[in-house]
Amino acid sequence: MFKKILIANRGEIALRIIRTCKELEIPTVAVYSEADKDSLHVIFADEAVCIGPAQSKESYLKIPSIIAAAEVTGADAIHPGYGFLAENAEFSEICDNSNIKFIGPSPDMINRMGDKALAKKTMQKVGVPVVPGSEGALKNIDEAKSIAKKIGYPIMLKASAGGGGKGMRIVWKEEELEKAYQNASAEAEAAFNNGEMYLEKFVENPHHVEIQIMGDSFGNVYQYGERDCTIQRRHQKLIEETPSPFITEETRKKMAEAAILGAKSVNYQGAGTVEFLVDKNQNFYFIEMNTRIQVEHPISEMVNNVDLIKQQIIVAAGKKITEIPNKQVGHCFEFRINAEDPENNFRPTPGKINYLHFPGGFGVRIDSHIYNQYTVQPYYDSLIAKMIVWGSNRNHAIARAKRAFEEFAIEGIKTTIPFHMEVLGNEKFLNAQYDTSFIDKHFLK
């Protein structure tokens, strides 16, 4: 195995990775910005290196600082977590050149799947169903216009290098296309340094269902079931659950097969997520593949009884996957708790937590880096905790989640806990009658 792993991330995921490394008895190195000097991942790691000032660009995104930190501590592997440099092909390549194992895909794989338009083309070639749209990136607005006319409005313009909801626009009629194209492209250029766009049929009020896969260097690819991530606000996931209460057993089987087929066709290694949209008639369409561990990975862990971070490390070390999925057991939700004020348009609320009490009990898992008296920093994303609740079926998991939220106290800052409690009391949610418009329809303030 590796002799030392550096975690090129922060917050809850850094802590998550450190925990698995400790269980594997692999020493860890944390890197941190000056703003994170009191962070838990710094305290729990065996070694820690300050790599820069608060701004991500000067610290967590600064490749030379991270590689230098690995060099001075003698780390022979780097786990990038999610976000930051996790899907940065340049970083993956520099790790290779520096003789450090990047616990993630090769630079080539990152590029192939990171280019959303190209990924779609790749999947389509092996027979994975895709949303009708442009064949790869659009050359210009005129091409967009003619393709849109052919497949019919409404259409969605998406950035090839996009993620997190940026560079996306829905267009309902032709008159709106030009302006939407320019806006989306500019947004993508600013966020990802790449204004390239592609186009798809807009599937109205779909379910967003993704499949967790893992591949090793022996050609094995397994799937760990699906995650329904339909409950979103502005394309940001808020609540995820498995199994999906919406898809039928037949759809489940077909989607799992498609995900494995797609992953095998590119010899995928490591953890990956194949994302689909499912329309109200159970038609499913590939939209993208994420070549990293995802925020919501814990719900797959709970129903499969596996440690996905451990499998990532094992695969990166050149070994066979050891935790092979069989049948998923029970039902699991993840609730993302953000330092945001749900009563004020989810405005970020950094600041000091002056009282904290985590819920506990059977089936309640908290993945979080916060602690009593911790100050949530304004420089990074607002996710402060994930509450993961497992139950023997959906209703049981809901009852347990309600109970757990009643025990959950975070004071000193506003959080989205009250929002989640409201969702858990909502009839549409309880009856699993929701789609991606759920938040806007029922919680628009």
Next chain:
Amino acid sequence: MDINEIKKLIKIVENSKISDFSISEGDLKIKISKNGKITQNFTELPGKETVIHQVSAQPVISNKDTENETNHNKSNANSNIHVVTSPIVGTFYRAPAPDADPYVKVGDTVSVGSVLCIVEAMKLMNEIESDIDGKIVKILVDNETPVEFNQPLFEIEKS
């Protein structure tokens, strides 16, 4: 507008109650927003490198020196001592080569731009220069040891 005027501008906004500020002069347009959100629109002026630092709760850290409140003048009654910190992560070397003389010793006089040491990262040797005139009073790190961002390296008595 040159880099010093831009730095002055940032300082003014930082110390005021202004939250959004923009100014344009010829090809150069600057927009400064507080609370961590920065939009930068600028075209590089020919022959000059324009560097804009973010306005934030942290004081601006430029390449060589630091006016950081957490600096180690606290323990020093003599406020004439200036601490040079490492701007990068890497390995600290006192000399340009293993068998060469160190760049500086305690007691040496240095001026702005004098090379004090090397911090090596990713096989690149980065020369760290002094940003003030003065005398080396203390060398805080041993040769060939790792240093992290902002780690204090030298104490220099200002002349």
